[in-house]
Every structure is written in structure tokens, then in C-alpha cells.
Amino acid sequence: MRQRIRIALLIFSFVLMPVTFVYISCPLITEGASQGIATGGLLVFTLLFIGSLFVGRLWCGYLCPAGGLQEIYARINGKPVTAGWLNYLKYPVFLGIFGSIALAVYSAGGLWVFDPFYQTGNGISIDRPGAYTLLYGQIVFITVFALLAGRRGFCHTFCPIAVMLIIGRKIRNLVKWPALRLAADAERCVDCGRCSRACPMSLDVHGMVRDGRMENTECILCGECVDTCPEGAVGYAWRGRP
Ligand code: SF4
Ligand code: SF4
Structure with missing residues (x-):
């Protein structure tokens, strides 16, 4: 029963992606930061990091929309991931993306405004023509890694959020x-x-x-x-x- 609920939560989270993707989109967090804006996405990332100090990668297992999409793809390519060195690709990706966010904050001279609904219409991500391009881009990315690498291929090889949660988990293990x-x-x-x-x-x-x-x-x-x-x-x- 728990696993049925878990899979249902993940797939529901994926279905909601047109509403929520702004809140987990690294490019939009960087764009906001370059204008000195702390976006809703930045708040979500901060909360996920704090959460990882206590519940590790529970987000990946129960709520991540990309996880939901990959649960669907696991029915097509369910082979175990034996990607070896590809498992480490996500670390330079993390450095590149989070480094860009830090650089954007630095160039803007800090974060001066908090706009939780940045680039949304009344909190909804897809509210205008063109917004789908970013969403489709993210879905294509997840699809390629999941279908080529195997079960949860995107989590293993590319996801920068996974690395952020791994760091939280390492800190937790250190402090015990x-x-x-x-x-x-x-x-x-x-x-x-x-x-x-x-x-x-x-x-x-x-x-x-x-x-x-x-x-x-x-x-x-x-x-x-x-x-x-x-x-x-x-x-x-x-x-x-x-
Ligand atoms: S191999 Fe795994 S599933 Fe089987 S008894 Fe041991 S711990 Fe349980
Ligand atoms: S990821 Fe694997 S080891 Fe971790 S809780 Fe799930 S089944 Fe168990």
C-alpha cells in the first residue's frame, strides 16, 4: 500500500509539473538572482536543503516530478543503472548550475527583493505562450537520460538537486x-x-x-x-x- 501511494504521489507531482516547474527550474532561479530577486524556486531549494539534513533524499523518493516521469519510463526501460563514471556527471553539473546562481547573486550585488511568484501567473508556471518551451526542454532532458541510462537514469547521472540533497545528507552524517x-x-x-x-x-x-x-x-x-x-x-x- 505504501508503495502504491508513493508511486501515485510521484506521478501526481509530474502531472502538476505545468503548474510547479518554475519552482524547481534552475535557469529561472539564476535569471531571478541576476536581477537581485530571491524567487519561489530559491525558497523551495532552500527548504529542500534544510529538509535533507533530516530526511535525506526523501523528496526524490516521494515527491519529485522528475521522479514521477522516470517511474513511468521505468516501465519502458527498467534495466538497472550501471553507468559507472556517468554517476559522477551530476557533480560538475551541480557545480556549474549552483556556481551560476552564486555568480548571478554576486553580480546583482545581493538579493534585494523576494518574489515567490516570479515568472508565474497567480503562482501557476504555464500561463502564457512560450512558457511551454522551458517545460518541454526539461522533460526532453529527463527523457533522454532515463531512457538511455535506465531506471532513474536522470537522478543517477544529471540531477543537480540530487547533489544538493546528498550534501545535506553528508552534513547530517558528519554531525550525527x-x-x-x-x-x-x-x-x-x-x-x-x-x-x-x-x-x-x-x-x-x-x-x-x-x-x-x-x-x-x-x-x-x-x-x-x-x-x-x-x-x-x-x-x-x-x-x-x-
Ligand atoms: S536479501 Fe533483501 S529482501 Fe531478501 S531477506 Fe535479505 S534483506 Fe530481505
Ligand atoms: S533507494 Fe533502494 S536502498 Fe534506498 S530505500 Fe529505496 S529500495 Fe531501499
């Missing part, structure tokens, strides 16, 4: 304050491998359980492994250490 994590009991594991096959991020969850290392930067805390394990060997936990 209580946060949402995966926990496992290796003694219960019967080595069936179902958790690894179910993982949308193509992680070797079985190996993680056996090694007692449930912390993985690519884990989106979706809970597929939790709900798939027939022995209840994997679960969610709220604790300070992995």
Missing part, C-alpha cells in the same frame, strides 16, 4: 544528529535478493544488509526494500548514526 535512515538486521536476511531487484536506484541492498552499511548517497529512502523484504530485515529508523 537524529534523522531518517535505513536500518537492517542481517541475522534475519535469507539472501533472497528481492530488495536489490526492487530498488529503483539499482543499489545492491542485499550486500548493504550483509555488510551492515545501509548508508548510501544514492538511496532515496523510497522504502521499496523495506516493503519487499519477506523477513522484515530492512526498516526505517530515526537515529543519529547509520
Whole structure:
């Protein structure tokens, strides 16, 4: 039931993308910042980062519209991602995009205005001809990576938001304050491998359980492994250490 609700939330979030995409669009955040405007997108990014300090990449697992689109594409190309070095492409992409935002803020002499509805009509992203171009551009991008790389290919290879959340998660791990994590009991594991096959991020969850290392930067805390394990060997936990 939890997984059905999760997939429904993700797909609903994708369907809402014509309304919401301005709030997760890096180019529009940069454009606003270059005029000294703190946009709604910048506020959303800030909230996502703060959230990642406590719930890691839960956003990716339950609410991201790009995740919803990729859940649909996983029915077409559901092969596990074994992209190797391509997994690291998202880090220079993150540096390029977030570096541009920082540069835009610097050139504007700071952020002087807060406009949560920047480039929207009454808060809705698509309110005029031409606005679709940006949305379609983002969808094409996600499509190419998801269809070529495999299951959640865009998350693995290109998404700068993923890197932002990974940084939040690393800080959390460093400080070790209580946060949402995966926990496992290796003694219960019967080595069936179902958790690894179910993982949308193509992680070797079985190996993680056996090694007692449930912390993985690519884990989106979706809970597929939790709900798939027939022995209840994997679960969610709220604790300070992995
Ligand atoms: S390890 Fe489990 S919670 Fe993490 S992404 Fe894979 S299935 Fe989801
Ligand atoms: S699904 Fe559960 S029992 Fe099967 S390999 Fe994974 S942790 Fe072990």
C-alpha cells in the first residue's frame, strides 16, 4: 500500500509539473538572482536543503516530478543503472548550475527583493505562450537520460538537486544528529535478493544488509526494500548514526 501511494504521489507531482516547474527550474532561479530577486524556486531549494539534513533524499523518493516521469519510463526501460563514471556527471553539473546562481547573486550585488511568484501567473508556471518551451526542454532532458541510462537514469547521472540533497545528507552524517535512515538486521536476511531487484536506484541492498552499511548517497529512502523484504530485515529508523 505504501508503495502504491508513493508511486501515485510521484506521478501526481509530474502531472502538476505545468503548474510547479518554475519552482524547481534552475535557469529561472539564476535569471531571478541576476536581477537581485530571491524567487519561489530559491525558497523551495532552500527548504529542500534544510529538509535533507533530516530526511535525506526523501523528496526524490516521494515527491519529485522528475521522479514521477522516470517511474513511468521505468516501465519502458527498467534495466538497472550501471553507468559507472556517468554517476559522477551530476557533480560538475551541480557545480556549474549552483556556481551560476552564486555568480548571478554576486553580480546583482545581493538579493534585494523576494518574489515567490516570479515568472508565474497567480503562482501557476504555464500561463502564457512560450512558457511551454522551458517545460518541454526539461522533460526532453529527463527523457533522454532515463531512457538511455535506465531506471532513474536522470537522478543517477544529471540531477543537480540530487547533489544538493546528498550534501545535506553528508552534513547530517558528519554531525550525527537524529534523522531518517535505513536500518537492517542481517541475522534475519535469507539472501533472497528481492530488495536489490526492487530498488529503483539499482543499489545492491542485499550486500548493504550483509555488510551492515545501509548508508548510501544514492538511496532515496523510497522504502521499496523495506516493503519487499519477506523477513522484515530492512526498516526505517530515526537515529543519529547509520
Ligand atoms: S536502498 Fe531501499 S530505500 Fe534506498 S533507494 Fe533502494 S529500495 Fe529505496
Ligand atoms: S529482501 Fe530481505 S531477506 Fe531478501 S536479501 Fe533483501 S534483506 Fe535479505
